[in-house]
Amino acid sequence: MSLLVFGHKNPDTDSICSSLVMTNLKNKLGIDAKSCRLGEVRKEAEFVLNYFGVEPPEFLESVGSEDSCCLVDHNEYGQSVDGLQDATILEIVDHHKLGGITTATPLSMTLRPVGCTNTILYNMYIENKVEISKPIAGLMLSAILSDTLIFRSPTTTELDIEAGKALAKIAEVDYEKYGMEMFKAGTSLDGYSVEEIVNMDFKAFDMGTKKVGIGQVMTLDIDSVLSKKDEFLTYINASEFDMLYLAITDIIKEGSYMLYKSPDEIVANAFNVEPAQGVFVDGLVSRKKQLVPNLTPEVEKF
Amino acid sequence: MSLLVFGHKNPDTDSICSSLVMTNLKNKLGIDAKSCRLGEVRKEAEFVLNYFGVEPPEFLESVGSEDSCCLVDHNEYGQSVDGLQDATILEIVDHHKLGGITTATPLSMTLRPVGCTNTILYNMYIENKVEISKPIAGLMLSAILSDTLIFRSPTTTELDIEAGKALAKIAEVDYEKYGMEMFKAGTSLDGYSVEEIVNMDFKAFDMGTKKVGIGQVMTLDIDSVLSKKDEFLTYINASEFDMLYLAITDIIKEGSYMLYKSPDEIVANAFNVEPAQGVFVDGLVSRKKQLVPNLTPEVEKF
CATH class of the missing domain: 3.10.310.20 (DHHA2 domain)
Structure with a gap:
């Protein structure tokens, strides 16, 4: 059974990209993992996936006792997949406050007080000496620009800026220009009630x-x-x-x-x-x- | 105010050594931190501290809303200092199951499914490129040998063995011989009811x-x-x-x-x-x- 990698319900760009990026890292390290999402892909993430030519994660309805999970961009039951309490959580990577999940056995958990989960994932690629491809860099950069509002949000840290700038080079984009394009595509409210x-x-x-x-x-x-x-x-x-x-x-x-x-x-x-x-x-x-x-x-x- | 660094109540060798080692790492990184303990130093840890000439952590009774804390070797309220719910948790490093702590703001949390907290700390020294002195290596090695029963416990991982062997070189001890000496000193039941x-x-x-x-x-x-x-x-x-x-x-x-x-x-x-x-x-x-x-x-x- 593949390790199921997913962000929070009602996924934003960071949750969609974290899932794809973490799954890629696991696969590169020889671990069978599958990228999942707990909700619809929004316009902003859709723009990102189209821009870098990446398929979206698969929709995941619920998990059970036979499933092994990796949570990215969240660490609370209330924001996670249905049935999580019965499944095994093997890993959590997140940048939010600690949310009260309990497990029966030790796990890997990497929480950092940074602006975006993908900033943590970027450093995991570096630590594990795994090469970052252009589309993966594009996903990580997009999530960082999205979560930090192109480094304008007060949640932005030096680590986010450092990761973002390095990733912009690999992704071969002007991050300010690309970020604005992404926000424009993502924030268009045409057709929404x-x-x-x-x-x-x-x-x-x-x-x-x-x-x-x-x-x-x-x-x-x-x-x-x-x-x-x-x-x-x-x-x-x-x-x-x-x-x-x-x-x-x-x-x-x-x-x-x-x-x-x-x-x-x-x-x-x-x-x-x-x-x-x-x-x-x-x-x-x-x-x-x-x-x-x-x-x-x-x-x-x- | 110093960052208060402490292991669990009823501290074992890993909790005592984790507190001293993490405090040393923070200090080397320019952060004001103080090593604390939530209980008496047992015979085994006493042997370790005497062997490597290190002063024990200071006893900590309770914390309050003005305190900033770093938890090592535990991540449950029940095992931690009195008043923790009122204090600010800035960091957690541990190798146990996830214990349900919640925080109001994002923090650093590094959990790994390894045999000993000091194996994680060893890798934090490496990642931060902080030199490991002989006494600090001795504390880390002792905790790893203690928690893994000199690599015999089923909780032992490759990472524990790798860290332990590297640390034995820095600490200049034969880890098998030293470990037995430590256990003999620590497990003597003379004078206990x-x-x-x-x-x-x-x-x-x-x-x-x-x-x-x-x-x-x-x-x-x-x-x-x-x-x-x-x-x-x-x-x-x-x-x-x-x-x-x-x-x-x-x-x-x-x-x-x-x-x-x-x-x-x-x-x-x-x-x-x-x-x-x-x-x-x-x-x-x-x-x-x-x-x-x-x-x-x-x-x-x-």
């Missing part, structure tokens, strides 16, 4: 006693969202979450327009702005480093 | 609905234990655990003598022997790889 946009990159959190949903959508076409503001608010206000925040992030202006179901006071205190639907929060680009830590104490006061 | 021997290396497990205690004592002086068999059984039978197993492991014969509070049937099925107090189980040397996985399904049937 309001519901699809809110849930595009959506995570649920428990903050104190409140159920809080935070969606983030990166786009270079802000107007197409804000022109449908009322439609978005109708959908957001009808949600089952106690609070729901949608950050429409403009990666060029390096800030986010906020639509929300929330007491105004929380928005005012968390982001230091005059609360208003569609308010622009300058500098707000990361859910992990800004939205979640800023909102948590304010929501918990309610 | 029955209670102290049972609890020397004792871990509690939940198996199904049962509370199960498993103690293991490595000694080269089996007779001094078995001559006090009745005294041991009186103590074991009075314990609050539903089942309790004490493995008296002879690292030369590569097997364990078992004393237990348990239905005979479990002992018979788990170890494939005629059950009897003091029965020798050939080949049984590892709690993690043999005692726990063999006992769990048998206890759960009860």
Whole structure:
């Protein structure tokens, strides 16, 4: 049985690319591994796969006790494949906070506080002295540019920049130009419904006693969202979450327009702005480093 | 504030040495770190520290919200310092199963399925191109010999042997001869009470609905234990655990003598022997790889 390698549910570019890149590394090291995905390939990853001529991972519905798994870009049961508790986890490579998974036996686990899983994978190729082909470099670079917003996100580390620049050379692309092209392709909201946009990159959190949903959508076409503001608010206000925040992030202006179901006071205190639907929060680009830590104490006061 | 580096409670040689070795690595990399221990230094580690002329880590009672921690040789709240939930975990290096810790922010975590934490640390020195001094090599080698029973335990991997042999050269010792000397010093049971021997290396497990205690004592002086068999059984039978197993492991014969509070049937099925107090189980040397996985399904049937 192949080792099943997969990123998180609702996969972003890092999850899709991590799965393909880690599988390639395992295969190069003589290990039978299969690249899988836990959800649809989004436009941005689709652009990346087309650009470098790589087939997408296979869709994986669930796993069972006979399966061996390698988790990339996540380390929480809630974000992972159905049935994971019954399967054997042999390896985890991730850059998120530690999420409480337990195993029955020792495993390999490599977590690093960097901007992208593929930065860790890049260093694993170097350590294992495995050659990086042009398409594999392209996948890694794309994920790093995606997760770090072309090195603009506050989650970006020196290691991400170092890996990204080295990979851009192997992939033979101008990373700034290629990154913008990738974001344009990925953030086009043509053909998406309001519901699809809110849930595009959506995570649920428990903050104190409140159920809080935070969606983030990166786009270079802000107007197409804000022109449908009322439609978005109708959908957001009808949600089952106690609070729901949608950050429409403009990666060029390096800030986010906020639509929300929330007491105004929380928005005012968390982001230091005059609360208003569609308010622009300058500098707000990361859910992990800004939205979640800023909102948590304010929501918990309610 | 220094980064606090510590192994598990009731520290063995790997936990004491990991703490000192990781602290040395951090210091060499320019990071302010302090080596700590969560319990008394046992005879074996005392022999190691005296042999290589190294001061023991400082005793650490508890941590609080202002502390930054690096956990070595463990990754479970139950085995760690009091107050850990309030502190910040910046790094974990370990070779045990994944234990369910959660953090609020990303961290560095390096778990590898090898025989000893110091095998991982050895490779971190190599990766970081940090020179290994003779005493530091001695600490790492001692921990590897201790955890792998001089490469005899089934937990031993090629990486442990590779690291151990390289370190023996730097430490300038014959590892077989040194290891035996260390075990003899460490396993002398002179001056220990029955209670102290049972609890020397004792871990509690939940198996199904049962509370199960498993103690293991490595000694080269089996007779001094078995001559006090009745005294041991009186103590074991009075314990609050539903089942309790004490493995008296002879690292030369590569097997364990078992004393237990348990239905005979479990002992018979788990170890494939005629059950009897003091029965020798050939080949049984590892709690993690043999005692726990063999006992769990048998206890759960009860």
